[in-house]
Every structure is written in C-alpha cells, then in structure tokens.
Amino acid sequence: SNSFNSKYHPHRRYNPLLDEWILVSPQRAKRPWQGQQEKPLTSVQNQYDPKCYLCPGNSRVNGVQNPQYEGVYVFDNDFGALLRVEVTTDKTEDVLDELLKIKPERGINRVICFSHDHSLTLPEMSVEAITKVVSIWKEEYQSLGELDYINHVQIFENKGAIMGCSNPHPHGQIWAQSSIPSEVARTQQNLKNYYYKHGTTLLSDYLQKEIGINERIILENNSFVALVPFWATWPYETMIISKRQVNSILAFTKEDQVLLAQMLKDLATKYDNIFSISFPYSAGIHQAPTDLESHEEWHFHMHFYPPLLRSGSVKKFMVGYEMLAEAQRDITPEQSAEILKKSSTIHYKNR
Amino acid sequence: SNSFNSKYHPHRRYNPLLDEWILVSPQRAKRPWQGQQEKPLTSVQNQYDPKCYLCPGNSRVNGVQNPQYEGVYVFDNDFGALLRVEVTTDKTEDVLDELLKIKPERGINRVICFSHDHSLTLPEMSVEAITKVVSIWKEEYQSLGELDYINHVQIFENKGAIMGCSNPHPHGQIWAQSSIPSEVARTQQNLKNYYYKHGTTLLSDYLQKEIGINERIILENNSFVALVPFWATWPYETMIISKRQVNSILAFTKEDQVLLAQMLKDLATKYDNIFSISFPYSAGIHQAPTDLESHEEWHFHMHFYPPLLRSGSVKKFMVGYEMLAEAQRDITPEQSAEILKKSSTIHYKNR
Ligand SMILES: O=P(O)(O)O[C@H]1O[C@H](CO)[C@@H](O)[C@H](O)[C@H]1O
Ligand SMILES: O=P(O)(O)O[C@H]1O[C@H](CO)[C@@H](O)[C@H](O)[C@H]1O
Numbered sequence: 001s002n003s004f005n006s007k008y009h010p011h012r013r014y015n016p017l018l019d020e021w022i023l024v025s026p027q028r029a030k031r032p033w034q035g036q037q038e039k040p041l042t043s044v045q046n047q048y049d050p051k052c053y054l055c056p057g058n059s060r061v062n063g064v065q066n067p068q069y070e071g072v073y074v075f076d077n078d079f080g081a082l083l084r085v086e087v088t089t090d091k092t093e094d095v096l097d098e099l100l101k102i103k104p105e106r107g108i109n110r111v112i113c114f115s116h117d118h119s120l121t122l123p124e125m126s127v128e129a130i131t132k133v134v135s136i137w138k139e140e141y142q143s144l145g146e147l148d149y150i151n152h153v154q155i156f157e158n159k160g161a162i163m164g165c166s167n168p169h170p171h172g173q174i175w176a177q178s179s180i181p182s183e184v185a186r187t188q189q190n191l192k193n194y195y196y197k198h199g200t201t202l203l204s205d206y207l208q209k210e211i212g213i214n215e216r217i218i219l220e221n222n223s224f225v226a227l228v229p230f231w232a233t234w235p236y237e238t239m240i241i242s243k244r245q246v247n248s249i250l251a252f253t254k255e256d257q258v259l260l261a262q263m264l265k266d267l268a269t270k271y272d273n274i275f276s277i278s279f280p281y282s283a284g285i286h287q288a289p290t291d292l293e294s295h296e297e298w299h300f301h302m303h304f305y306p307p308l309l310r311s312g313s314v315k316k317f318m319v320g321y322e323m324l325a326e327a328q329r330d331i332t333p334e335q336s337a338e339i340l341k342k343s344s345t346i347h348y349k350n351r
Numbered sequence: 352s353n354s355f356n357s358k359y360h361p362h363r364r365y366n367p368l369l370d371e372w373i374l375v376s377p378q379r380a381k382r383p384w385q386g387q388q389e390k391p392l393t394s395v396q397n398q399y400d401p402k403c404y405l406c407p408g409n410s411r412v413n414g415v416q417n418p419q420y421e422g423v424y425v426f427d428n429d430f431g432a433l434l435r436v437e438v439t440t441d442k443t444e445d446v447l448d449e450l451l452k453i454k455p456e457r458g459i460n461r462v463i464c465f466s467h468d469h470s471l472t473l474p475e476m477s478v479e480a481i482t483k484v485v486s487i488w489k490e491e492y493q494s495l496g497e498l499d500y501i502n503h504v505q506i507f508e509n510k511g512a513i514m515g516c517s518n519p520h521p522h523g524q525i526w527a528q529s530s531i532p533s534e535v536a537r538t539q540q541n542l543k544n545y546y547y548k549h550g551t552t553l554l555s556d557y558l559q560k561e562i563g564i565n566e567r568i569i570l571e572n573n574s575f576v577a578l579v580p581f582w583a584t585w586p587y588e589t590m591i592i593s594k595r596q597v598n599s600i601l602a603f604t605k606e607d608q609v610l611l612a613q614m615l616k617d618l619a620t621k622y623d624n625i626f627s628i629s630f631p632y633s634a635g636i637h638q639a640p641t642d643l644e645s646h647e648e649w650h651f652h653m654h655f656y657p658p659l660l661r662s663g664s665v666k667k668f669m670v671g672y673e674m675l676a677e678a679q680r681d682i683t684p685e686q687s688a689e690i691l692k693k694s695s696t697i698h699y700k701n702r
Contacts, residue, residue: 036512156675319509321507323633
C-alpha cells in the first residue's frame with residue numbers, strides 16, 4: 001500500500017531540541033555490508049596496568065604521579081584543549097570582521113577516573129561506586145561553574161577506542177569554558193522559544209507524551225526516564241530525562257543521585273548485552289549554563305550517542321550525505337527501542 | 352606573552368555558513384596518541400575485479416547486469432535511502448504534533464561510477480576523464496532537478512573505507528529529494544540573511560578577502576579557488592569556490608568544467624601526497640535547491656571533509672565534546688593551508 005507507514009516508508013522526523021530534521025529509511029536496513037569492519041571490542045584488561053597513565057600510583061606523561069586513589073580521582077587534563085590562563089585582546093566582538101570572526105577562549109579540562117580498577121567499565125561498577133561518580137559530577141559542575149570566567153560546564157564520556165577514547169581505564173571528562181558552545185546555544189534557543197510559548201519546558205511536555213505512548217521508553221524509576229527519542233539519529237541513541245523539571249544536577253537529592261546511578265548502570269548494561277561486547281558511545285549531560293541567568297527553560301537530560309549499527313564490528317558512518325545534507329538512519333527508533341527493552345539488565349559477563 | 356596570538360592560544364572562530372563557532376586548540380597538536388589506529392590505506396586494486404558490483408559487465412546484488420561501459424556510468428542505487436514511489440498521507444505539516452513531527456519523504460538515489468577502471472581514484476584519472484564526471488554532475492542536477500517532486504539534489508563522494516565507502520571502485524552518489532535537507536536549509540538561511548543585508552553573496556565577499564590576505568589559498572585558476580576556510584573544522588578541510596557568482600553548476604561553460612576537473616585533480620593529488628596514501632574524505636557540492644525559486648543568495652561551492660589528523664592511520668575523532676558541545680580542531684587552518692600549499696600536484700605514484 002502507498003498509504004504512509006513509518007515502519008516501511010522513507011520519512012523525515014523533526015528534532016525540536018536542534019530545530020532540524022533527520023531522514024529515516026526503514027527499508028534500507030537490509031542492504032548488504034561490504035565496508036569497513038571494526039576491531040573486536042572484547043579485550044580483557046587487568047585490574048592494574050603499569051603502563052596506564054590513569055592507574056593509581058603511576059606517572060603521567062608530564063611526570064606528575066597519580067596518588068594511590070580509591071574510587072574516583074579528578075585532575076586537570078595534561079593536554080587540554082583549553083587553558084586556565086587569561087589571554088588579552090583589544091578586539092571586542094563588535095569590531096571583528098563579519099566573515100573572519102575570532103576570539104580567545106579560556107577554560108579548564110578535567111579528567112575523572114571513575115574507578116581505581118583499570119579492568120572495569122561503568123556497567124560493571126556497583127551502583128554505590130557510580131553514585132560517587134554522579135556526586136563528583138555535581139561537585140565539579142558547582143565549583144567550576146562558580147568561577148567567574150566559566151559560563152558552561154560540559155560533562156561527558158567517550159567509551160571505547162572507536163569513540164576516540166585512547167585509554168580503556170574507566171574515565172570521563174569535563175570541559176568548562178567562558179562561552180556557551182554551539183550545540184548547547186542552539187538547544188538553549190529552542191528550549192527558550194518553547195518555554196516562552198508554552199510556559200512549560202519542552203522536555204516536560206515531551207516526557208508526558210512519551211509516557212502516554214509508552215513505545216520508546218526503555219527504563220523508568222522514581223526520578224528518571226531513559227528513552228529512545230522520537231528523533232534519534234544514531235541507531236541506538238537514547239536520552240535520560242529527569243522527571244522533575246530541574247535545570248541542573250545541583251537540584252538532585254542524595255536519592256536522585258542513587259537513582260541516576262542505577263539508571264546509568266542498567267542502561268549501559270542493556271547496551272553491552274545487545275552484542276555481548278563493551279558497547280561504545282559518547283555520552284554527556286545537557287543542563288543550564290553557569291552564566292548566572294535563571295534558565296527556567298532548561299531541563300536536565302543526558303544524551304547517549306553510540307556508533308554501532310548491525311553488530312559489534314559494523315558501525316553507522318555519518319559521512320557524505322550526512323555531513324553535507326542531513327543525518328540519516330536505517331532502523332527506526334521504535335525498532336531500536338524494542339531491542340533495548342528486551343535486552344537484559346543483568347550483564348552478560350555475570351550470567 | 353598573554354596577548355592573544357591565534358598560533359598559540361585556544362580560541363573560537365565563527366562559521367558564517369552555519370552560524371556557529373568552532374574551538375581551535377593550537378597548543379594541543381603535541382599531545383601523544385595511544386588510541387585507535389586505522390588500517391593502512393595503501394591497498395592496490397586490479398583494473399577489473401570480478402567480485403565488484405560496480406565493474407563493467409558484472410552483476411549486482413539484485414541480479415541486474417552492468418553494461419560494458421567505458422568512462423562514466425550512472426544508475427539508481429539498489430539499496431537507496433529514498434524511494435521514487437509516491438506515498439500518501441492525510442496529515443499536513445500544520446496538524447502534526449509540535450514535538451512528534453513526521454512526514455514521508457520522496458526521492459532518488461543515484462550511483463555514479465567515475466571510471467570503468469576499478470584501480471583508479473579521482474586524482475589518478477586524467478583531466479579529460481574527470482571533466483566527463485563534472486558534465487554528468489551537471490546533467491544529473493538538471494534532469495533530476497526538473498522533476499516536479501525533486502527540490503534538492505545532493506552530489507557527493509565518500510572516498511575510502513574509513514569514510515564508510517564499501518567499495519574501492521571509484522564512484523560518487525547523488526541523493527535527490529523533495530525537501531531541502533537540514534544542513535542546506537541552515538546554510539541557505541545564512542546566505543539569504545547576508546544577501547539581504549549586503550546585496551552581494553557571502554562567498555563573493557569572503558573570496559575577495561581571502562584573495563587579499565592570500566594565506567589560506569591552496570589553488571587558483573581562471574574560474575575557481577581552493578582554500579582552507581578560516582572556520583575549517585576537519586584538520587585538512589578545504590572548499591572550492593567558483594570565482595564568478597553563479598548559484599549552480601548549470602552556469603558552467605565547457606571551459607569552467609575543464610577548470611573544475613583540473614582543480615579536483617590537483618587538490619585530490621595534494622591530499623594523497625600529504626601522507627603518500629589514497630587520502631580519504633567526504634566531498635560534495637552545495638548549490639541552489641531545484642525548487643524553482645531564484646536563489647540569488649547561493650554561490651556554487653564544494654566542501655572537502657577529510658578525517659585524517661596526524662598520519663594515514665590516526666584520524667580526528669569528532670566525539671564527546673564535539674557531538675555534545677562544539678566542533679574542535681588542533682592544528683590551525685593556517686598550518687593546514689601551509690602543508691597543502693607545499694604538497695605537490697604531481698602524484699606520489701608517478702614520481
Ligand atoms: O551509500 P553507501 O555507500 O552504501 O553508504 C555510505 O554512504 C551513505 C551516504 O553518505 C551513508 O548513509 C552510509 O552510512 C555510508 O556507509
Ligand atoms: O581528550 P581525549 O580523550 O584525548 O580525546 C578524545 O576526546 C576529545 C573530546 O571529545 C576529542 O576532541 C578527541 O578528538 C578525542 O580523541
């Protein structure tokens with residue numbers, strides 16, 4: 001039949017956070033793949049690696065020695081993309097050439113070791129240990145955000161070599177800086193437009209709809225929901241949204257922090273179980289900038305962007321058409337949600 | 352010194368085509384790399400491969416047999432992301448839920464074999480043979496664009512397995528569709544704003560400035576300039592811009608087409624010579640949509656997005672911070688331009 005059915009027909013979906021469309025091609029999932037295969041993602045690590053620059057007691061490239069830490073350890077990145085030092089310029093924004101705009105950027109790059117144990121990954125850690133990571137995110141967001149020259153704090157993790165992670169030791173990063181980064185600024189603009197129009201946050205209203213439909217929801221507890229967004233771009237993209245409308249991690253109680261840790265563990269475990277491998281992704285928190293505005297439009301959420309498509313060795317390439325024209329996906333968000341719902345929260349290594 | 356110098360200090364640059372900033376970290380180029388290495392990109396191909404579904408005379412997955420073509424051969428993709436068939440829906444845009452917008456998309460996916468010779472890549476082809484590719488781009492843009500349901504024609508090439516290309520046979524693609532894709536719509540909005548403000552195209556004015564500064568220009572002939580954009584994101588990103596303000600490939604004379612072919616050959620050769628490998632990239636043309644508007648704001652240009660950073664086996668990962676916050680680069684556009692200028696236009700295989 002030629003009457004539109006989103007399970008079978010090419011279509012576009014709208015991402016209201018970024019105000020852009022993506023292309024969905026359900027009929028394309030069957031195409032054969034003769035392209036690049038990734039290396040197996042199943043290497044086993046020791047609990048301590050004498051060559052790892054993140055393990056307790058080891059020396060880093062610049063000679064600094066890590067303490068004999070237990071649990072979480074945070075320090076400034078030795079090769080940060082940003083620098084703490086203030087750089088002066090006499091060119092204010094308005095005198096810059098319209099087509100050659102450039103300005104110095106000040107900031108801080110932090111590394112967070114999630115555990116002293118080199119062999120672990122987030123889904124293999126205890127809820128208690130993950131809760132400690134969440135509480136450090138909160139502390140860092142607060143203390144960095146309080147610095148007068150820091151207006152945005154980006155907390156994220158690159159998991160797996162395929163996501164540019166150069167060390168399997170479980171760790172994440174924080175990049176804090178003076179400006180609001182481009183993707184965040186775009187998101188904020190759309191959140192503001194929605195808030196001024198409706199008086200509610202975009203994500204509160206969206207969450208209500210998703211709970212009503214109950215097709216793309218993966219996990220739910222008293223404080224959080226994990227779902228595949230209606231407009232998901234990456235094959236197994238998900239989002240964790242707080243049920244209460246809070247604009248940052250600062251509003252989370254002790255109990256919220258435990259519930260977020262529990263959800264992180266369960267979601268990451270479901271990911272690992274899809275292909276029985278350590279499932280790679282980039283994940284990060286979107287929340288209010290620390291620029292001292294009130295930001296009623298913001299609503300705490302966390303994005304998960306995993307690169308894999310068909311198996312542990314075939315990823316989705318966001319290239320050519322995607323770079324020049326528009327993001328494109330093959331399996332539908334609903335199919336992915338189905339797979340993620342069925343995937344167990346007991347880790348395959350423990351079965 | 353703490354007085355701002357773009358060679359040494361972290362800074363942001365503005366991309367006026369996308370109305371967004373990128374982060375540049377010149378001081379970071381020295382960081383050691385212990386992460387993922389790509390496979391060597393130096394495999395040698397035969398002129399004919401009996402297993403290749405693009406070689407003349409071979410059968411494709413769906414049983415169709417390719418003709419014994421010489422030179423360029425164009426056909427509909429057997430596993431297209433879009434379909435020619437019309438799909439009906441009674442939901443018009445304005446009745447769609449504000450947060451769950453979805454609509455069918457109609458279109459055509461074409462594959463263009465650049466040559467019958469399986470062993471070639473664009474830089475190894477003759478200017479005459481590349482001119483034939485350019486003339487087919489023009490023909491396809493015209494004939495697809497004339498269809499009433501096609502409002503945008505995206506011409507592009509994914510080169511190399513690392514860019515998701517599943518077959519080394521030299522080929523590109525065309526995705527033609529009803530809607531204006533997201534990245535193109537964004538670019539168009541910024542081009543329009545500039546045109547209404549100044550009465551000139553953004554890229555004419557930008558090109559004038561770059562010719563005056565002469566620091567980022569890589570190649571120039573009577574009709575085209577190749578340069579590293581001031582706001583380049585990928586380490587070796589470049590752009591070819593037509594000197595005359597024309598809004599599409601339709602305006603190109605025979606001579607223009609030869610000069611574009613010459614520039615494509617020279618630019619791709621310079622790329623291959625940087626690391627003495629077949630240099631991967633995604634490249635594509637941005638030009639006026641075929642929606643019958645006049646589009647004085649558009650100015651023909653072609654983007655090259657190559658993934659490599661330090662060598663043939665270490666790429667730039669656009670992950671974590673880049674996906675969530677903002678594109679980031681290490682070496683400056685000026686350093687890349689220097690390397691590309693010095694790189695020879697005589698292919699390393701012919702020396
Ligand atoms: O069309 P191909 O070569 O099979 O596929 C390649 O290019 C497409 C268009 O950029 C992408 O959507 C795919 O992810 C990529 O693997
Ligand atoms: O900081 P790392 O782990 O050395 O580097 C990784 O994450 C960064 C932040 O997403 C990216 O800029 C790098 O391209 C990536 O390799």
